Amino acid sequence: MTEEAANSRIEQDRQLILDAKQRGTGAKIAAYTKLSGPGWLQSAITLGGGSLAGGLYLGILSGYHLMWLQPVAMIMGVIMLSAIGYVALSTKERPFASINTHINPVLGWGWAIATLMANLIWCMPQYALGSAALQQNLAPEFFSNDDTGKMLAVAVLFVISAVVIWFYDSGGWGIKLFEAILKILVGIVVLCFFGVVLKMSFSTNDLDWGRILAGYIPNLSLFTNPSPEFADVLSKAGSYGDYWKNLIIGNQQKVMITAAATAVGINMTFLLPYSMRAKGWDQDFRGLAMFDLSTGLFIPFVLATSCVVIAAASQFHAKPAAGLLGEKNPEGQVVQADPGLLSQYNKLLDSRLQKEVPAAEWSALKENSAALEQKRSELPLPERTLAAMLVNRDAFQLAAALKPLAGPTVSQVVFGLGVVAMAVSTIIILMLINGFVFCEMLGLEPRGTYHRIGCFMPSITGMVGSFFWKGEAQAWLAVPTSMFGMVLLPIAYATFFFMMNSPKILGERIPKGGKRVAWNLAMG
Known part of the structure; x- marks a missing residue:
């Protein structure tokens, strides 16, 4: 697309928004829905291996008691991303250059380097998760359960991601196609996990919807206490009861950090301003940006992660893994442990x-x-x-546990498809972000050869890294990775907090009076 054509499209979008505002709320929502995009890209990255692991282990360790945690973390994330969007759309400077010039180069470079590191590390669990889903759920007859099958599965994930990322570098039509593909992938993730829970609701009475809904009421007690369902067996653990209690609390805290960190990661703070700039958005698009984050990011995230927590809690919470205690099946045979x-x-x-x-x-x-x-x-x-x-069961053991309840098609194919869509969408977005970061660090426009080199860096580390993470619950790799990301996230938050309050950057567009107080309280 030529620059003239791109400018024409941007002006058409601007006029659509301005006209819709004149016609009322319904017309404005319709226009915003038509033009949405960057929020769905955020959804594509946050609905990855980390969110799956966070939801899975929340369900295993806390049952339905922490249903509220991921939605609350995402609300906080949407507020911060909205502030980032406000800053990015209120100035014509690129954020990295703006931070280095007006705030502090240490913060600017810290933000960029931390984002690049997160991209390189985060791709590893995505490839491990996606390849395992192909091998164990979707096509085990084609992707054998050995290194050859894994190499083939990893190659398929790489080719799909590379083709989609190539579209983005093709300009306006490529970006539209890229966003459409990501919306479809996010839709597949949500529908697959929602479908699994729906099937469970109709085929079994195991789901206690009263307790599930009560879990959305914030309850901070699990930060310092084990889930109540462990109380009976802990009371019988004798003098070492405190040892097991502290172990459970420690694991719960790790998983809570994972769940919070995967709601909004530091690389998402880099993606948002640059994906909006790539679409040509400016201050007239600020309302669209907030709507986009609320619908394209928040709703899919809450639906998908809630379904994972529900499924995991119903099958695994406070239940010993089969075969570990020498139990027998109905035929009198000893159950073989995984x-x-x-x-x-x-x-x-x-x-x-x-x-x-x-x-x-x-x-x-x-x-x-x-x-x-x-x-x-x-x-x-x-x-x-x-x-x-307390053993760490993974997504594929969850799929196997759901088989008697939901049937082989839903538990293996539908669930596996959701996991693969999660992995692929996240790999694609990590590649895109890294292209932006790489070009910014070199002082180049994010397009062409250097952008593509940056894009392929995390994919290479992801492919190689996935071969080193084998065995015990592959999805658990996302937990230490998420904790690493949580440590880095304050760098981005502090940076944009300063930008939101900088007259040098925002000038007359800086929030004033009550709006400024509200923004600062929300960001704090």
């Missing part, structure tokens, strides 16, 4: 034993597997039950 879960279970028991036996005895036990196994089996049943409850 090897990965058995390994985690043994590690949990070993950590507990280390609190009891002297170091010298523990060293000897490690060298004698039979004696170690005997020592594990001698632990009281309540403690072994707690260990079996």
Whole structure:
């Protein structure tokens, strides 16, 4: 698209908004819906492996009690992103240059470097998750469960992402097609997970909707206490009850941080202003930007993550993983434990034993597997039950657990399709953001060869990194990654807080009076 044609399209969009404002709320909403885009890109990145892991482990550890956490985190994120959008659309300067010139180069470069690091790291769990879904759920007969199958699955994810990202560099029509593809992927994610829960609602009475809805009422007690469903077995754990209690609380806190960090990551703060600039938006589009974030980001995120929490809580919360306690099936046969879960279970028991036996005895036990196994089996049943409850089950074990309730098509194909759509959409957006960051750090316009080089950097680290993360609950990689992202996020928030209050940057467009107080309170 030529520059003249691009300017013509921007002016047509501007006129559509101005005319709609004159005709009333209904016309304005219709116009905003037609022109929405960057908010859906934000949704595509936030609905990734981190959100899946956060929702999954929230459900496993806290049941329905923390249904409120991810929506509240997203509301806070939307407020901050709205402020970022306000700043970006109120000045013609590129944000990175504006921060370095008017605020502090340390903050500007810190923001850019932290975003680039987050992109490179975050792509790893997406490739691990997407390739595992292809191998285990969608097409196990085509993508074998070995390194060859994994390489093929990773190659498919790479090619799909590369083709879609190429569209973005094609200008106006390419950006429209790019946004349309991302909207479809986000829609697939939401519909797949919503469909799974809907199927469960009609096929089983396991879902207690009263308790589920009550979980949306904020309750801070789980920051310092285990979920109430653990109370009975904890009370029977004897003198080591406090050990297990503290372990549960520590895991809950990690997962809460993950859930909060994956709502809005530092790379999302970089994506928003540059994706809006790529569309030619300015101050006349500020209302559209806020609407776009509220509908394209908040609604899909809350629907999808809530469904994951509900499904995980119904199947796994305070329930021992099958086969770890020697239970038998209806035919009288001993249930075989999943090897990965058995390994985690043994590690949990070993950590507990280390609190009891002297170091010298523990060293000897490690060298004698039979004696170690005997020592594990001698632990009281309540403690072994707690260990079996706390193993990290992943999305694919959830799909298997849902099979008797939702059927093989819904539990494997539909659920697997949702996971793949999550992974692909997030990989694509991470690539796009990195292209923006790479060009900004080089002082170049985000287009052409250098933009594409930047785009492919996280995809390469993601492909390579996914081969190093195997075995125990691959989705768990998203938890330490999210905690890393949470540490970096204040850099971006502090930067845009200063920008929102900088007369040098916003000039006469700086919020005044009550609006300024409201913005600062919301951002704080």
